[in-house]
Amino acid sequence: MHRIGLDIGSTTIKTVVLDETGHVCHTQYERHFSRIAEKAREVLLALGKKFPGKHRLCISGSAGIGLSEQLGIPFAQEVFATRTAVTTLRPDADVVIELGGEDAKILFLTGGTDFCMNGSCAGGTGAFIDQMATLLQISQDEMNALAMNHEKLYPVASRCGVFAKSDIQPLLNQGATKEDISASIFQAVVSQTIAGLAHGRPIAGNVVYLGGPLTFFSMLRDTFDRNLHLEGTCPPLSLYYVAYGAALLAADEAFDLEKLADRIPDLAGWQSYDSLRPLFRDRRERIAFEDRYGQDLPEPLACTDERVSFFIGIDAGSTTTKCAALTEDGTIAFYRYLPSGGQPVSHVRDFLLELYDRYPGCRILGSAATGYGEDIIRSAFGVDLGVVETVAHYTAAKAYDPDVDFIIDIGGQDIKCFRIRNGAIDQIFLNEACSSGCGSFLQTFAQTLGYDMETFCDHALKGTRPVDLGSRCTVFMNSSVKQAQKDGAAMEDIAAGLAVSVVKNALYKVIRLKQGQKLGDHIIVQGGTFLNDAVLRAFELELGMPVTRPAAAGLMGAVGATLYAREQGLTSSTLRTRDQVLALQHTVKPTVCQGCTNHCRLTVNVFDGGKVCVAGNRCEKPVRHASARPGHNLYEYKRQQLARFSSRKGRRKTIGIPLVLNMYELLPFWHTLFTSLDFGVEISGFSSLSMYHKGQG
Structure with a gap:
């Protein structure tokens, strides 16, 4: 009789089979793409065929508890399973760092057993790395190889995937190398793990690395070693410690694996979650919707040698690059909609070459650029004008409907909404720090669940009981999706629920629409996210009225820039x-600004002809013209004033004042209060990056 441990994690199923002597005779590691019941059935059937008869079985892992409850199989909490495995396989270990698909753990085994685990947030885990690799359009193996050749590190937020994207996308658009960004992502994961989970305990001694990310990414292990000033060990079976521990903890009860597998399909009908109305109640509603929004973009103008005149617009956005060429009468003659992939210059170059090849006799009357990459595109290609995104989008919307009174644009990482009054933008609503509820939010979930966006959209439109996921942050939504899966939700219903959540996030978190409040009478939706019919349908259902989606909804920034020109x-x-486009030369040089103590890490893009685009600066110093008059620096003035309140001795005891949060703001008050009462004061001094890294644990 064998002992079998199943570790059903957030992204994978790991299996370990121990023979009667305790030796490992079988291991298996597979991604389940959130089809947990289906994949578990496959695993059990395969095990049943390979190991006939009854066997002891135990399940562990963050996504395994629901299956164990339904099948009546013993369950072992994953931290306890890990500790059991480590005690058996690595009794000399002092600290265990384990990173999984969506969880991170540190186990302290000496000086008093303790463990720390991430909560709802999946920042700094395998899923986080997956998202970043997708954003860079590289495989995970490529990310590891690229990181080996990095030259510098950029600060990247790791507490949340959507904040990280907000850091990385501008770096990509501004020419930072994928080598440097890959290494920066690994550094972000390490910082998140140490700062979030060490809880003041030193990570020292024999450190063991476990879990998929630490097994597959040698550069991640090296980054941990460098930050911890030690050399950790990634042992054999590092992927399987939880499953191994579960096998050791298997109770005496034996199970027939094939009979267990046959019971799993019965669980699919068990649904106990809060649901919403379907996007379409019947075929008639679906046909009416397709009639309203079925228009397509016109075919590009046929290739010709004749002398045609164009205006060119370029929208270098957060996740896509949109380019459009319009004739003098405003007709879209040629366009391209491409994923940025961190290479907007390359995409615009390809667009222009294709344009010139299709219309060799063309004359360019004017050009304009907008979006995140506006500066670098203007520097690279000599674009005539730059235009603010809000103006570009309003200009395009007004061309489609002169009476437009509300515009909502959901892009890859931002939501822009404009209320129009008397022909002018009266109010602007923007998402702030977080990009949850944007296009990348849906794309990330689709890829996590193993689908491309088109297939994911089709699934959503077929949902009969969409899951009510609310409008929470992306990483918290991960937990809601996993819970819905445990509760028996079908993929179609999860996809539909996510589409509704995008709409609710825009309406109730960004626009802050109140119940019963009307957005407008002539509403135009635009941006690549609204090309998703599920999102569009959810939007009109939430508003209770049809809206206008232009055929060029995904190109509106580029079209608006063209019309502006x-x-x-x-x-x-x-x-x-x-x-000149063929002869374009583009070099990228990383450097560090020495203009102040911030030491911003700059990316200097140099193009032939002497054009320079500097990115990464947080003030105007690296790009200010030499003859420009320096302005007043309020931050420097404030710092000088605070420096007047220094440490001093007093007749009474000394009180420490750390310069953090409101203690920093209120230093003059506290300093005056304590010194007036004849207490001594000790000021911590201003913080620095090295101080943060020293104390981040």
């Missing part, structure tokens, strides 16, 4: 010619 009355352009 036309409105300025341009008749000739400084845009590079075909030969």
Whole structure:
């Protein structure tokens, strides 16, 4: 009789089979893409065929408890299972650091057993690394290889995937190398783990690395070693310690594996979650929807040698690059919609070359750029004008409906909403720090569940009981999705619920719409996210009225930039010619600004002709013209004033004042109060990055 341990984690199922002597005779590691019941059935059937008869069985892992309850199989809490395995396999271990798909743990085994585990947030875990690799459009193996050749590290937020994207996307658009960004991502994971889980205990002695990310990414282990000033060990079976521990903890009761597997399909009908109305109640509603929004973009203008005139617009967005060429009468003649992949310059270059090849006799009357990458595109290609995104989007929307009174644009990482009154933008609503509820939010979930966006959208439209997921942050939504899966929700219902959550996030978190309040009478939706029919349908259901989705919904920034260039009355352009585009030379040089103590890590993009685009700066110093007059620096003035309140001795005891949070703001008050009462005061001094790294644990 064998002992079998199943570790059903957030992203994978790991299996360990021990023979009667306790030796490992079988291991298996597979991603389940959130189809937990289906994959568990496959695993049990395969085990039943390989090991006939009855066997002792135990389940562990963050996603395994529901299955164990339904099947009546013993369950072992994963931290306890890990400790059991470590005690058996590595009794000399002092500290265990384990990173999984969506969880992170540190176990302290000497000086008093203790463990720390992440809560709802999946920041700094395997799922976080997956998301970042997807954003960089590279495989995980490529990320590890690239990181080996990095030259510098950028600060990247690791507490949340959406904040990290907000750091990384501008770096990509501004020319930072994928080598440096890959290494920075690993550093972010290490910082998150140490700062979030060490809880003041030193990580020292024999450190053991477990879990998929630490097994597969040698550069992640090296980064931990460098930060902890030690050399940790990634032992054999590092992927399987939880499953191994579960096998050791298997009770005496024996199970027929094939009979267990046959019981799993019966669980699919068990659904106990809060649900919403389906996006379409019947086929008639679906057909009416498709009739309302079924228009497509016109075919590009046929290739011609004739002398045609164009205005060019480029929207270098957070996750996509949109380019459009319009004729003098405003007709879209040629366009491209491409994932940025951190290479907006390359995409715009390809667009212009294709344009010049299709229309060799064309004349460019004017050009404009907008979006995150506006500066680098203007520097690279000699674009005539830059235009603020809000103006570009309103200009495009107004061309589709002169009476438009509300515009909502959901892009890859931002939500922009404009209320229009008397032909002018009256109010602007923007998402702030967080990009949950944007296009990358849905894309990340689709990829996590193993689907491309088109298939994911089709699933959502077929949902009959959409899961009510609310409008929470992406990483908290992970927990809600996992719970829905445990409660028997079908993939179609999860996809539909996510589409509804995007809409609710925009309406109730960004716009802060009140119940019964009306957005407008002429509402235009735009941005790549609204090309998803499930999101569009959820939006009109939530508002209780149809809206307008232009055929060019995904290109509105580029179309608006083009129309803006036309409105300025341009008749000739400084845009590079075909030969100049072919000859484009672009070099990227990382450097550190020495203008102040912030030491911003800059990316300097240099193009032939002497054009320079500096990115990564947090003030105007690296880009200010030499003749410009320096302005007043309120922060420096404040710092100088606070420096007047120094440490001093007093007749009474000395009180320490750390310069943090409101203690920093209220230093003059506390200093004056304590010194007036004849207490001594000790000021901590201003913080630095090295001080943070020294104390982050």
